[in-house]
Amino acid sequence: MPRAAATVRAVLRPLVRLAWHPRIDGASHVPATGPVILASNHLSFQDSVLIPLSAPRPVSFLAKAEYFESRGAGGLLRRQFFAGLGAIPVRRGVNREFQSSLDAALALLEAGGAFGIYPEGTRSRDGRLHRGRTGVAWLAMASGAPVVPVAVAGTARLGSAAALLPGAARPTVRFGPVLEFPAHRGNAGSAPARRRVTDQIMDAIGALSGQERAHTYNPPPGDEPS
Numbered sequence: 001m002p003r004a005a006a007t008v009r010a011v012l013r014p015l016v017r018l019a020w021h022p023r024i025d026g027a028s029h030v031p032a033t034g035p036v037i038l039a040s041n042h043l044s045f046q047d048s049v050l051i052p053l054s055a056p057r058p059v060s061f062l063a064k065a066e067y068f069e070s071r072g073a074g075g076l077l078r079r080q081f082f083a084g085l086g087a088i089p090v091r092r093g094v095n096r097e098f099q100s101s102l103d104a105a106l107a108l109l110e111a112g113g114a115f116g117i118y119p120e121g122t123r124s125r126d127g128r129l130h131r132g133r134t135g136v137a138w139l140a141m142a143s144g145a146p147v148v149p150v151a152v153a154g155t156a157r158l159g160s161a162a163a164l165l166p167g168a169a170r171p172t173v174r175f176g177p178v179l180e181f182p183a184h185r186g187n188a189g190s191a192p193a194r195r196r197v198t199d200q201i202m203d204a205i206g207a208l209s210g211q212e213r214a215h216t217y218n219p220p221p222g223d224e225p226s
Contacts, residue, residue, distance in 0.1 A: 008084020013053045020158065024054045026175035030148050032057065035109040037143075038175075039136050039201050040150035041129055041209050042118035046158045046171070051116055051150060052085050054173040060086035060108055061116040062101055102135055109143040116150075119202060120218045127156075129202065129211040130218035137197035140181055141188035147201055149176040151208035174208045 016022070030036065038059055040051060052059040067082050068089045088108075090101035105115045117139070119132030140147050154171035179201060187193045206213055 008080060009053070009058065012049075012084065016049065016053045020050070021170050022050060022054055023170065023172040024175075025172070026177075027054065027056050029175045029177055030056050030114070031146065031178070033112065035112055035143055035145035036114045036178075037109070037136065037140055037145050037147045038114060038116040038150050039119055039147050039205060040116065040152060041205050041211065042120050042123045043127070043152060044123060044155040044158060046155045047118070047123070047152050048087070048116075049085065050152065050155060050171060050173060055114070055116075055175075057114055058086050059114045059116045060088055060105070062090045062105070063087035065089040065091040098135075102139060105139055106143055109139065109145045115139070115145075119198060119205075122218055122220050124211075124218055126214070127211065128214040129206050129209060130214045131216060132198040132202040133217065134191070134194040134198045136201055137181075137184075137194040138188045140197060140201075141184045141186070141194065144182075144185045147179040147181075149179065149201060149204035149208055150174065151176070151205055151210075153209065176204055176208045179204055 030038070038051065038055065040047065048061045048063065052061065063082050063085075067087070068079050088101055088104050090098055105117070108115050117136050119136045120130045121133050124130060136147070139145070151174045152171065153174075158171060181197050181200075184190075184193050184197055
């Protein structure tokens with residue numbers, strides 16, 4: 001981990017725990033070394049802060065490229081913040097950019113790193129757990145990395161004014177037992193295999209989160225039905 005990123009993590013971790021008092025369960029399921037994918041449900045922007053700072057090792061997530069492009073002092077602080085969390089920039093809605101980001105995630109895994117991903121693609125605005133997109137399976141099958149399912153709860157309240165009241169919005173992060181798919185190693189080109197692996201991962205996330213399941217994909221922002 002670069003020194004600057006390690007410094008940001010060292011500063012943010014105690015601050016987040018002091019401010020939010022998160023409940024963290026099952027962190028011992030995350031392998032201490034070697035490649036691993038953390039696949040989580042997604043309820044709020046704060047998930048991408050809370051999960052990396054709750055995990056027992058550095059974890060990189062995808063983040064909107066715009067977070068890295070702001071100018072001025074505020075932009076510099078924002079870039080340092082996301083770089084400190086190990087974020088990998090991706091431009092939303094551009095397939096070539098997204099594949100490049102997956103390639104960067106694969107390189108991270110092949111180097112023995114930890115990568116976090118939201119198989120739903122974007123946050124759930126109705127609180128249900130939506131159908132997973134198969135990028136998570138592609139990564140697991142191409143890299144051979146184990147998958148740790150993760151469930152967050154209570155993070156949607158962290159951005160509200162009520163969250164400022166002591167104890168009003170205490171989030172939870174649950175890490176589940178490792179999932180491995182040795183029979184599918186090297187079979188990332190098979191769409192049916194990617195679907196099966198993704199569905200197994202989503203079932204594990206759902207068992208941890210207890211969310212109602214939606215059997216449709218989560219629409220991106222602005223595409224929700226009226």
